[in-house]
Amino acid sequence: MDSRHPDLHPLYDEHLATLRQRADAALARGGFDHLVIPAGHPRYQFLDDRPYTFYVNPHFKHWVPSTKAPGSWIVYTPGRRPRLVFLQPHDYWHAVPEAPAGYWVEHFEIVVIREPAEARAHLPADPARCAILGEAEWAVADAVPNNPRAVLDHLHYHRAFKTAYELAMMRVASRIGVRAHRAAEAAFRAGESEFGIHMAYVAAARQTEADLPYSNIIALNEHAAILHYTEFDHAPPAHPRSFLIDAGGSFHGYASDITRTYAAQRDGEFQALIDAVDRAQLGFCDGVRAGRDYRDLHVHAHHVLAGILREHGVIRMSAEAAVETGVSAVFFPHGLGHGIGLQVHEVAGFAAGEDGGTIARPEGHPYLRLTRVLAPGMVVTIEPGLYFIDMLLAELRKRPEAADIDWDRVAAFRPYGGIRIEDDVACTTEAPENLTRDAFAEAI
Template sequence: MNLQELSALYPEHLATVSKRADEALARGGFDHLVVPSGTSHYQVFDDRDYPYAVNPQFKAWVPLTRNPGSWLVYTPGSKPKLIYLQPFDYWHVVPEAPSGWWVEHFDIVVIRKPAEALEHLPKNASRCAILGEPQSALGDYGAFKPNNPPAVVNYLEYHRAYKTPYEIAMMREATRRAVRGHRAAERVFRAGASEFGIHLAYCQAVGQDAAELPYNNIVALNEHGAVLHYTELGRMPPKPVRSFLIDAGASFGGYASDITRTYAAEGESDFQALIDAVDKAQLDIAQRYRAGHDYRQVHLYAHLTLSIVLKDFGILKISPEAAVETGVSSTFFPHGLGHGIGLQVHDVAGFAESDQGGTIAKPDGHPYLRLTRTLEPGMVVTNEPGLYFIDLLLDELKQGPHADSVDWSRIDAFRPYGGIRIEDDIAVTEGDPLNLTRPAFEEAAE
């Protein structure tokens, strides 16, 4: 990543988040925005802490992800303040002094103990919108306990869907890193590695440990590809190896990428043909990621497109339209088409009716769709259609009124392969959709 590019893009990003904060505070009737970075949590009945996860509201302002006990304070009309915890500690590595393209835009105060933050926070906590989790409270009786006022949170989360050019640049770098991992994962898969071995190769190539990744890697061989969130990581490869599905991303400066690819083992030509068909369908669906399109309708279009694939491969005996109308298509494609992505892999406010709250309902029969908003420029949304052969859902279909709508012998032929998912991250623009994922694969192949 070109740091000069980030330095040029960051001031506009900071101006955008500041403007949003101005409006959010006005709506909530507050004078200050106070955002703790979060704290480490100990496991119950133990002295080990859970992996630290930074408050997304904090890293929206600064690219800091390993700084528990720090605080962001913003008062409209003033330079934002960063209260930066750099403790005296010989048990753990102490965060380095703040540096980088962003530091000149903040008043930075370094503290050595968490309680010292009280000296630098606004004097009247009741005039503050404090966004975070309860464990971040400071002061007697929790004076600076996060209050998360809905008017403020609703506004900020709704508008977080619209990414700044700086954020797109950060996500591009997260994508480049993830693609390095995907390339390494495919190589070791074809060399005969286990799921665990593939996972380790991925982390090594990305340069991130499991706790640093934006979500737990899904590394699935054979039938395991039919488990949508398979994370068990077998220590020995199955015999024979037929297929490989990997859903894995990477992080950069607090931003996430989310990529899925599916591969057939050598000689598995029928399954490879099905992968190719889903890949072609995914590219077709991507053209619907345009400003003004209701994402619920894009999701339903994906069901129709995938049902055409099922029909072409002799799995469906009814028309693709009938498969969607009867819900048969959901047996093979049971999850949502995609979700917003950015500071979180499943970014917030996917169902928000407006920046004042409210909910846009999901389509009937599609309970797992994570986004129901109309697509607008600046949104970044995943496109992840899939076809799966899931025993539980297939058994329900066989026992239901539409059992004769499919060719069960064709289904049995594909069951040992688990499933297929192809996923890219796509930015909605004023014109054509901008695929953030495929160009990174092309660059990696050069």
């Protein structure tokens, strides 16, 4: 999908109308007259003139598909056309942001400035009447971000419900990620190192590491047991056994988050374990239905994965006992998933409502990132896993339940590290839309 595709016009029109409605309600709730959103500024490394990678304020890119506009601002006043104060400096040291163009610009009053301080003249006169969303160091003069809780709670809660425009962006992000995943698998099959696989991914995605929504996880063999493994060995292992890749793509500020696991030996026991997790994962994806409590889906996943461990001879106890005693959490120590959209881990995963409040995690599941009841428009990840993590296994050996573990089976699977399979799934009024599987089907 090209950013100038004519079909984006009606989608963006509807999207902006939705944002304005939400902003109107949030400002009324907080008692403010204006919503002001800075894009943000680059940070510099300590004692150096090298900037860290700039990442735009997610509230900014919610309104405009511009992720590289540091020093710019959005001003929205109910009943008025939103204003974009766009910083386009005179600079021959760095690339200057291109002038705003495309399907969305007609909806904004656009003011171009040359110096960051010039923005103040185009912001509301009284900062006390403004809800300014951002970090304190992004202030210009007396326009200092105040992040009013009532405004943020309302906006964050409703951000879970994606517009048709946002879903279109996320479908493209999924296709970008899948294209790169295909290249990464091919590199693994060709015997590349973790670094080599990563480079194949970046080339196929046609996105730099800074453009990707998060740091790639490229894990061979035992490294797959490290949940957030972001180191890259430059030499391939002498005996490649397994490959876990957790990597996504970005499009107009929206993310995809995709994980796959591959066995070097396609007909071995580890492949059979991958296939079992894959079948289970598809069942969990089908559970992304309106009215389903995500906490219940997570606990259900524990029971199913414990059953897989039993079927494959890793545990001898029942699935129910494995969940009740916490044994299942040794092999599946993270949450089933999270919200996704403008951020990989979308905000308000625990929000009780638009007025704030928190929905607690289930007892014994401290790493679950989403506790809300699913509703149409929500997009969530479904990422079950089974791992053989030395630290957790060592702790399990000290417990009474150790007698119900086949440690020879554990030793056999340990060199493979672990398995994770992750899709991005949209909850609809009918059957779930699996953005990831659809993208893989298109890529064949």
